[in-house]
Amino acid sequence: MDMTESNPSAEPGSALAELRDDPSSRKRFLRMAGTGVAGSLAVMLAACGSDKSTSSSTTNTGSPPATSTPSASADASGDLKILNYALTLEYLEADFYQQVIDSGIVKDKMVAELAKSFGDAEQAHVDALTKTIQSLGGTPAVKPKTKFQPVLDKGLKTVLETAATVENLGAAAYLGQAPKIKNKEILAAALSIHTVEARHAAGLNMLVGRGFKGKSALEGSIPDGPFGSPMQMDAVLAAVKPYIA
Amino acid sequence: MTTMKQTNPELAQIEVSGMTRSSFLVRSALTAGAVYGTAAVGPFVSGAFAQGGGGDLDILNFALTLEYLEQAFYAKGVRTVSGLSADTKKLAKQLRDDETAHVDALTKAIKGAGGKPVTAPQVDFGKAYKSEKAFLKLAQTFEDTGVSAYNGAGPAISSPDILAAAGSIVQIEGRHAALIRLANGVTPAPDAFDKPLDMAAVLKAVKPFIKG
Numbered sequence: 001m002d003m004t005e006s007n008p009s010a011e012p013g014s015a016l017a018e019l020r021d022d023p024s025s026r027k028r029f030l031r032m033a034g035t036g037v038a039g040s041l042a043v044m045l046a047a048c049g050s051d052k053s054t055s056s057s058t059t060n061t062g063s064p065p066a067t068s069t070p071s072a073s074a075d076a077s078g079d080l081k082i083l084n085y086a087l088t089l090e091y092l093e094a095d096f097y098q099q100v101i102d103s104g105i106v107k108d109k110m111v112a113e114l115a116k117s118f119g120d121a122e123q124a125h126v127d128a129l130t131k132t133i134q135s136l137g138g139t140p141a142v143k144p145k146t147k148f149q150p151v152l153d154k155g156l157k158t159v160l161e162t163a164a165t166v167e168n169l170g171a172a173a174y175l176g177q178a179p180k181i182k183n184k185e186i187l188a189a190a191l192s193i194h195t196v197e198a199r200h201a202a203g204l205n206m207l208v209g210r211g212f213k214g215k216s217a218l219e220g221s222i223p224d225g226p227f228g229s230p231m232q233m234d235a236v237l238a239a240v241k242p243y244i245a
Numbered sequence: 246m247t248t249m250k251q252t253n254p255e256l257a258q259i260e261v262s263g264m265t266r267s268s269f270l271v272r273s274a275l276t277a278g279a280v281y282g283t284a285a286v287g288p289f290v291s292g293a294f295a296q297g298g299g300g301d302l303d304i305l306n307f308a309l310t311l312e313y314l315e316q317a318f319y320a321k322g323v324r325t326v327s328g329l330s331a332d333t334k335k336l337a338k339q340l341r342d343d344e345t346a347h348v349d350a351l352t353k354a355i356k357g358a359g360g361k362p363v364t365a366p367q368v369d370f371g372k373a374y375k376s377e378k379a380f381l382k383l384a385q386t387f388e389d390t391g392v393s394a395y396n397g398a399g400p401a402i403s404s405p406d407i408l409a410a411a412g413s414i415v416q417i418e419g420r421h422a423a424l425i426r427l428a429n430g431v432t433p434a435p436d437a438f439d440k441p442l443d444m445a446a447v448l449k450a451v452k453p454f455i456k457g
Contacts, residue, residue: 117432124437171416178412179405191396192438194412195419202420203433212339221424222339226346228416230409 075182080138082177083186085233086193087129089170091143092240094122096166099148105156111207115163118200125193132186145245157208162243164204168218169231169239170197176230198228301407302360304398307444308411309351311394313365314451315387316344318373322384325374333377336428337384340421347414354410367456381429388422390442390450391415397441 097119106112133140151162174194181187205214205221214220217229218239231239319341323334355362373383395415402408423433442450 114432118434121434121437128438171419175409175412175416178399179409184400188396188400188441189438191399191412191415192441195392195396195415195422195439196434196437198416198419199423199426199434199439202423203427206424206427222343222417222420224413224417226343226417227350227413228420230413 076136079181079183079186080133080136082181083129083133084141086174087126087133087141088144089173089240090122090125090129092146092243093166093170094119094126095146096148096163097122099152100159103152105152105159114203121196128189132189147243147245160204160208164201164208164210165218167197167201167204168223169236171201172217172229172231173236175228176232301402301404302355302358304402305351305355305360305407306363307398308395309348309355309363310366311391311451312344312347312351314368314454315391316341316348317365317368318370318387319344321370322374322380326377326380329377333381333428336424343417343421350410354407368454369456370454381425384425385429388418388425390447391418392422392439393442394447396439397443
């Protein structure tokens with residue numbers, strides 16, 4: 001199995017690079033974003049309106065313009081809550097893979113590479129979510145104290161089954177939150193993580209012999225048939241509770 | 246822009262100020278990039294926001310075209326490719342059935358939103374049907390591209406219901422991609438973040454297989 005295959009990270013767009021490299025425009029954008037990311041969208045619109053005024057359409061869609069700051073901060077706080085929830089789940093996954101690797105329980109080279117590669121991805125998710133939360137002015141959730149020893153004690157089969165279950169929970173959790181995310185770039189990031197959790201889940205389900213269809217929403221490489229099932233926060237947190245000390 | 250009802254007040258405001266949604270999204274993405282730093286959003290900015298000016302209906306029809314393509318690929322492949330192993334055949338049939346369900350769901354969603362579903366494209370998979378290896382290789386391209394296409398379009402979807410539906414489909418595309426990749430002996434998840442692709446890039450990738 002070739003575990004080295006990887007797409008290079010997307011190059012930032014040239015306009016983005018320009019922003020990054022130009023202190024004055026960066027300052028301007030940062031100032032605009034000072035009211036919070038969601039709030040900044042309205043400011044952006046106002047700022048962009050001036051150079052578009054000649055082509056301005058007078059079409060009124062019937063909806064009042066979004067001007068209220070309170071609703072903007074409510075959006076940001078909702079997104080922060082979702083990001084911290086995701087961060088907690090990613091911490092849990094990353095920690096589990098680390099413990100599995102450290103325990104030396106995995107002898108098979110391919111499975112070991114898989115665990116390493118999946119664990120690295122979860123850690124990358126932790127890092128990205130932490131940075132995003134900090135950038136939004138939020139406080140990242142602390143790393144939960146985990147309780148995976150009982151799983152490790154039961155042997156490799158239980159370890160892989162638990163990994164599969166946790167990944168399926170992760171996929172269902174992101175799917176449950178996606179329609180609630182207000183900020184578009186946070187949504188883009190969540191979607192990019194969501195399908196990676198789904199890939200991990202399908203691979204592990206296959207590895208532990210769950211086949212295409214399982215008995216529950218968390219089993220089977222395609223557990224819900226053609227459509228993934230979302231899970232809400234309470235249900236996901238209840239399901240991972242046994243692994244949190 | 247479509248005449249679909251805008252449920253998102255931020256998007257409604259865009260029309261008032263004469264901006265297209267796509268330019269709005271690109272601009273807001275750039276703003277966020279400046280705030281977050283490229284490490285947090287860099288991988289998502291380039292692909293996720295460059296959708297054309299269409300609305301949810303255009304996105305649904307775009308998705309429908311891709312699902313038709315995948316469905317035809319597996320349906321014809323199961324009948325045409327000689328020497329498929331039992332495992333590959335089983336996988337291909339499962340995926341064919343899933344893509345058929347996606348076609349049906351998207352068709353219904355488009356009609357439900359008052360739109361007109363696109364018709365199935367004429368397809369030609371050429372040498373991909375010459376062997377199991379070639380078949381699985383193109384399957385991997387289709388599934389990975391499907392994931393990137395949905396992920397790229399997702400942020401441009403304005404209806405939360407349609408976003409939820411697209412999300413439940415793309416999760417399965419991600420699972421398909423993993424299974425096909427395992428069948429090909431490569432890692433099921435090549436990246437920590439699945440790269441979003443814009444419509445133009447997706448169309449470029451699938452164009453060789455669409456006739457006329």
